[in-house]
Amino acid sequence: PSVCIDIALKWPKKHVRFLSAVRSVRAARALLELCDDPIVERDALPGLAREAVVVGLALWPIVLAPSSEAGPSAETRHRAERWLEILRRRGLELELRLAAARYGDEAKAAADVFFRRDPLLHYAPLAETTTFDLPTHLPPLVTHDGRALPREAIARVIEMLRVAGRDGYAGLDALRAAVTPESADAFAWALFLAWERAGMPIDEWPIFATGHLGGEECARGLDERVRVWATNGAGVARMRMGLEALARNGSPEALVRLRNAGQRSRYADTQQQVNELLDEIAASRGLTRDELHERLVPTLGLEAGWPVLDYGSQRFEVRVGEDLEVFLFAEGARLEKLPKPRKADDAALAKAAKERFAGLSADVREVVIGERRHFQRAMRSRRAWSREDFERFVAHPLLGRMVRGLVWVVDERVLRVDEAGGFADADDVAYVPEGRIRLAHPAIDDADALARMQALFLDYRILQPFPQLRREVFRLSAEEAASARYEGLRGAPRRARDLLVLLEGGTYAQVKEHLRTRLGPHEVHVEVSPGLAGSWSEAKQELGRVFAYDAAGQEVPFGTLDRLGVSEVLRDLQVF
Incomplete structure (x- = not known):
């Protein structure tokens, strides 16, 4: 392991995930020096969090060292303190305290003081000025009793946003x-x-301000900008910051857009970043990623009834049809x-x-696209x-429509959800389910009941x-089922x-000239020639063999x- 670490430290940015996964104080210190780079920080954080005790062993000597010319610089000390705060916010304070205790009672007591300090009084050093001119007039910040904050307070708010950067600042919570x-x-x-009108200078804080406030x-x-930034190399770093800001925003609308950004991306690193952000938010709420998403699908105000748009002399009711399209009535x-x-x-x-x-x-279109995939x-x-x-879906003003358009299986019975929110079977007879509810699929469920349900629909x-x-179903012959290699699509353009x-x-990943997907404990690999790396959209490809592992x-x-x-x-490879 020591030799591997030596090699990785020669090119640390290329080996971030390895260095963050090994239990090495030396590797942790090297990574922490590089974490001013947001991409390095994102890649390193999951591994560093798993090895929080080791990271603490690397950080405490820096934080607790006496101030002197021979000691760590103020910048290095601040970087170490920042990482202690990042890990503490991830619920790892106990592990960090255990690391401090290994350096003796004095270090243990100092760690106690560190974690009890007032977060309002500790923040990153602030540059004297921003790199762009702030607007003379900004929309007012209005308190809940209707008062606008005075100009002096606005100046302090901007200072707090600059201090907060990507990490946050306790004053912003208040x-x-x-x-x-x-x-x-x-x-x-x-x-x-x-900031955008000024040409998007080096300051990052305006991006994160959209998350903090x-x-x-x-x-x-921000979602519109993330889509644009994702299309050019110069915007990738901003795109990653935009995804972080959507996560910090935390509203149902922001998290749905964050989830959809990961789903529409073809790049594994973007999908991974989105999944890690969502997993962190879900874990903080005691949920899985899917459970988080299902509890946060925005209602867009439609639960209160159809909104009315007023022109003055004309009024229009906004509705969502059974086709999930927005229209006016x-x-x-x-x-x-x-x-x-x-004129009137x-x-x-x-x-x-x-x-x-x-x-x-x-907003409706964004929710519908994401929920179809989900x-x-x-x-x-x-x-x-x-x-x-399941009742949450039925009661939701958008998901309820989607649920009524799908067929479900409960207690081995094929069912639909009627207009009243109850269940009915393929003969349109009401049924009260007892078991868990899943979506029907024609590859595994009762063909006769599904045919009768189709006639009912x-x-x-x-x-x-x-x-x-009417989903296409592909079944294997006895010979194909006995083989580990499927040849039926070989040579297909x-x-x-x-x-x-x-x-x-993220359903599929690209590995050299293969597409790879997981089916439970198994993997399926699809040969693609000449391969998708760097391929333009109309380029000709040819399918090869399909392997099961x-x-x-x-x-x-x-x-x-x-x-x-x-x-x-097989449907993915044949139905477009």
Whole structure:
């Protein structure tokens, strides 16, 4: 191990994950020197958190060293203190205290003082000025009793945001509790726009301000920028900071957009960053990543009824159809878009109505896209829910529509959810379920019941949010099931874009000239020639053999794999 560490330390940025995983004080100190780089920090943090005692052994001598010319610099000391705070916020204070105790009673007592200090009085050194001009007029920060904070207080808020950077600052928690969410959201977004108009200089704090103070507006706007930054190499670092800011924002809208950013990305490192951010948030709330997501799907205000847009002389009700598309309803007719204002209308009201409609339409579309993916993954994995968890879907103004368009299996019975939120079987007879609830799949469930349910859906004109009842099913022949290599697609031509889309969301990963996916304890590898690395979307590709492996990497017959999963893999490679 010592030799491996020596080699890794020659090129530490290339071996961040290895160095963060080994139990070495020397490796930990080397990494901590590099963690001013946000990409290094992100890659190192999971491993450093797992080895918190070792990291503490590396940090305490720096933090507790007496101030002198021969001692650590103020910058090094601050970096070490910052990492102690980062790990403490991840629930690792006990491990850090154990590390301090190994240096004796004096160090143990000093650690106790360190963890009891006032967080408002300890923060990073602050540069004298920002690298861009702040706006003269910013949206007011308004307290809950309707008072706007004075100019002097605004200057202090900006100082706190600059101090907070990516890590946060305790004073911002108090501020966020004192002002209205709407005013904090508008204030943070105005700061971000000022930074953007200035050419996005080196200052990072305006990005993170959208996380520390932002809400729906910041989440929507930052998500738009993240999409753009992801398309060019120069914007990748900003994209990663934007994802962190969405996580810090913490609103349901922000977390759905964060989750969707990971799902639409074809890059494993972006998917990994998003998953780590969501796992951290979920763990802090005692949930899994999927449970977190399902509890935070935003209602977008629709639980209070259909919103009404007012032009002055005209009013329009916003609705979401069974097709999950937003439309307008006025005077008994459906409208797909807002009409132009009349002379009798109020121009300001009309402008606000158009902005509200555009924002709501975009938010609904974002939720629907994410939930379609989420439920399809749940169907593929046979995920099941308790009745209590399922009722959350039924009661949700958007998910309820999606749930009614899908077919479910409970107690081995094929069921649907009716308009009243109850269950009915394929003969339209009411049924009260007792067991856990999962999505039906034609590869494994009662074909006769599914056929009758399909006829029922046609009679009632129920639209499905994605192919389920008419989903293509692929079954193996006896010969194919006995083999560890599937040859049925060998030589099949494909466009690169049809295969690249499989990388979105992390279901598949790219390994050299292979696509790889997991089916429970097994892995399936698909040969792709010449390979997707650096391939443009219309480039011609050719499928090769498909291999099945067990957890030890040994080839196994396809017949030992989950037949639903095998059908889905073969569908992925043939249905576009």
